[in-house]
Amino acid sequence: xxxxxxxxxxxxxxxxxxxxxxxxxxxxxxxxxxxxxxxxxxxxxxxxxxxxxxxxxxxxxxxxxxxxxxxxxxxxxxxxxxxxxxxxxxxxxxxxxxxxxxxxxxxxxxxxxxxxxxxxxxxxxxxxxxxxxxxxxxxxxxxxxxxxxxxxxxxxxxxxxxxxxxxxxxxxxxxxxxxxxxxxxxxxxxxxxxxxxxxxxxxxxxxxxxxxxxxxxxxxxxxxxxxxxxxxxxxxxxxxxxxxxxxxxxxxxxxxxxxxxxxxxxxxxxxxxxxxxxxxxxxxxxxxxxxxxxxxxxxxxxxxxxxxxxxxxxxxxxxxxxxxxxxxxxxxxxxxxxxxxxxxxxxxxxxxxxxxxxxxxxxxxxxxxxxxxxxxxxxxxxxxxxxxxxxxxxxxxxxxxxxxxxxxxxxxxxxxxxxxxxxxxxxxxxxxxxxxxxx
Amino acid sequence: xxxxxxxxxxxxxxxxxxxxxxxxxxxxxxxxxxxxxxxxxxxxxxxxxxxxxxxxxxxxxxxxxxxxxxxxxxxxxxxxxxxxxxxxxxxxxxxxxxxxxxxxxxxxxxxxxxxxxxxxxxxxxxxxxxxxxxxxxxxxxxxxxxxxxxxxxxxxxxxxxxxxxxxxxxxxxxxxxxxxxxxxxxxxxxxxxxxxxxxx
Numbered sequence: 001x002x003x004x005x006x007x008x009x010x011x012x013x014x015x016x017x018x019x020x021x022x023x024x025x026x027x028x029x030x031x032x033x034x035x036x037x038x039x040x041x042x043x044x045x046x047x048x049x050x051x052x053x054x055x056x057x058x059x060x061x062x063x064x065x066x067x068x069x070x071x072x073x074x075x076x077x078x079x080x081x082x083x084x085x086x087x088x089x090x091x092x093x094x095x096x097x098x099x100x101x102x103x104x105x106x107x108x109x110x111x112x113x114x115x116x117x118x119x120x121x122x123x124x125x126x127x128x129x130x131x132x133x134x135x136x137x138x139x140x141x142x143x144x145x146x147x148x149x150x151x152x153x154x155x156x157x158x159x160x161x162x163x164x165x166x167x168x169x170x171x172x173x174x175x176x177x178x179x180x181x182x183x184x185x186x187x188x189x190x191x192x193x194x195x196x197x198x199x200x201x202x203x204x205x206x207x208x209x210x211x212x213x214x215x216x217x218x219x220x221x222x223x224x225x226x227x228x229x230x231x232x233x234x235x236x237x238x239x240x241x242x243x244x245x246x247x248x249x250x251x252x253x254x255x256x257x258x259x260x261x262x263x264x265x266x267x268x269x270x271x272x273x274x275x276x277x278x279x280x281x282x283x284x285x286x287x288x289x290x291x292x293x294x295x296x297x298x299x300x301x302x303x304x305x306x307x308x309x310x311x312x313x314x315x316x317x318x319x320x321x322x323x324x325x326x327x328x329x330x331x332x333x334x335x336x337x338x339x340x341x342x343x344x345x346x347x348x349x350x351x352x353x354x355x356x357x358x359x360x361x362x363x364x365x366x367x368x369x370x371x372x373x374x375x376x377x378x379x380x381x382x383x384x385x386x387x388x389x390x391x392x393x394x395x396x397x398x399x400x401x402x403x404x405x406x407x408x409x410x411x412x413x414x415x416x417x418x419x420x421x422x423x424x425x426x427x428x429x430x431x432x433x434x435x436x437x438x439x
Numbered sequence: 440x441x442x443x444x445x446x447x448x449x450x451x452x453x454x455x456x457x458x459x460x461x462x463x464x465x466x467x468x469x470x471x472x473x474x475x476x477x478x479x480x481x482x483x484x485x486x487x488x489x490x491x492x493x494x495x496x497x498x499x500x501x502x503x504x505x506x507x508x509x510x511x512x513x514x515x516x517x518x519x520x521x522x523x524x525x526x527x528x529x530x531x532x533x534x535x536x537x538x539x540x541x542x543x544x545x546x547x548x549x550x551x552x553x554x555x556x557x558x559x560x561x562x563x564x565x566x567x568x569x570x571x572x573x574x575x576x577x578x579x580x581x582x583x584x585x586x587x588x589x590x591x592x593x594x595x596x597x598x599x600x601x602x603x604x605x606x607x608x609x610x611x612x613x614x615x616x617x618x619x620x621x622x623x624x625x626x627x628x629x630x631x632x633x634x635x636x637x638x639x
Binding site: 230 | 541577578579580581582584585586588589592610611612613616
């Protein structure tokens with residue numbers, strides 16, 4: 001822990017903003033995040049330079065990491081290095097040294113340069129993003145840390161890039177929790193946002209389901225049969241203080257309430273399946289639904305003021321919304337006979353859910369007024385459990401399109417669908433964490 | 440904290456039991472809850488609609504306490520000595536109760552099977568059973584856990600209504616997590632939408 005903290009301090013302290021042009025004008029119009037017919041921006045990421053001019057593995061790896069992270073967002077078309085007119089370690093890294101015509105001639109509109117130094121076992125990186133057309137630097141940062149923190153530094157700069165282009169911070173330090181049965185039992189695993197570095201989180205050797213991240217990403221609540229029945233576990237990511245809620249019958253589908261230190265989950269100890277509030281200490285308090293039949297799967301608006309949930313009160317499972325302040329629940333979905341698994345966009349305007357139709361289950365998004373449901377998957381098996389990236393630009397979900405259930409991602413418009421990772425067994429129920437830190 | 444909660448809850452449960460027992464004596468007909476018709480018939484008189492299902496559950500809860508108090512003893516005394524053989528045990532455990540898609544309603548067949556099981560449980564009054572509620576894989580897992588809970592409870596309520604003591608029955612929902620037949624066929628799905636009894 002002290003070592004870890006020391007590295008962080010090194011990272012943060014030395015990450016310095018240098019050369020900030022155009023301070024008066026926000027550059028948020030580069031990526032139009034509300035435009036469904038998104039045009040990908042051509043972006044060049046040459047291998048990072050070294051002071052000596054000699055090739056360095058870590059410089060190449062860092063450039064590759066950065067290109068891969070940015071490619072993941074779906075915003076960019078990463079240009080092939082074979083097409084570059086400028087050779088590796090040529091052409092300069094700062095505004096005055098770069099011939100931007102060499103980049104615009106191959107179609108690049110954005111350019112990222114880097115200078116990597118290795119001194120006394122530490123890596124120092126100077127990273128810059130340029131508008132190649134205008135020949136202007138948009139953001140520049142310097143980072144220093146241990147070689148194993150290379151990715152952390154790159155991710156941090158990628159967050160800066162996305163922020164300078166969209167006004168929203170990137171999600172490159174976020175993670176994805178999901179269920180995998182590769183060990184023979186369903187357990188929770190956690191990977192980086194891009195599916196890298198997947199690690200097993202629970203060892204219950206039982207059925208474990210429904211991971212849910214707390215707003216500060218420090219805890220995960222979930223359901224496990226470890227003690228016999230479907231109990232609710234609230235567990236910190238690091239540390240061992242586990243809270244178990246074990247009401248008679250169901251203790252399922254936890255969801256944390258944004259801005260509040262508490263969560264909601266489904267219980268049936270009252271006789272009927274209802275959503276109740278739960279304190280972080282595990283006390284089940286007030287019920288949030290009170291209706292005969294099934295009420296389950298709470299999902300909260302980013303301001304915590306409204307809750308979407310699933311109810312079969314109409315005769316089939318449908319998504320409903322109610323204000324936390326009180327009042328009647330209103331039905332959100334009317335198309336189809338089986339709409340479940342609501343997830344509220346962090347931008348607040350959309351709700352993703354899954355809808356059973358024929359032999360398929362597909363992911364839809366709908367606005368909070370219940371207008372214009374839009375199908376994002378089709379003809380690809382069972383697509384379930386949609387959940388949003390922290391900036392609301394992407395959706396993670398599970399799909400059986402390649403046979404076994406795996407975790408996939410796509411943009412919020414349904415484009416760029418691809419598999420996130422491959423592990424033994426089947427993977428389901430992905431949940432995208434909030435951002436872990438602020439840049 | 441929990442203990443503090445337990446005492447008022449226990450008091451509430453006890454007072455509820457007394458209260459409903461005194462009411463139920465008058466309200467409930469001797470053999471079963473008022474929502475049922477028994478006896479063979481060509482048409483399904485079992486409750487299949489959603490509304491019906493809830494009405495049935497309500498009635499069943501109301502008659503519960505009286506059933507426990509007055510019938511358990513009679514059946515129990517005669518049967519206490521009977522031996523619980525592996526064969527009878529298997530028969531009891533292997534016979535599942537099946538449900539329609541997205542439904543926890545008990546079909547006529549299901550009700551007949553449950554009457555069998557209730558008779559059996561009265562023959563072996565020391566036996567307690569876990570009723571597992573299961574679903575097919577087609578729905579989504581969150582909703583299916585709630586549906587499995589409803590299925591198991593619907594079965595438990597019916598059994599209690601037939602005179603089996605509430606204390607001998609526990610339910611657990613497995614949703615779609617424990618299919619008996621993992622194939623993606625209509626046949627397999629029908630077999631997976633079940634309530635399964637396990638003797639404790």
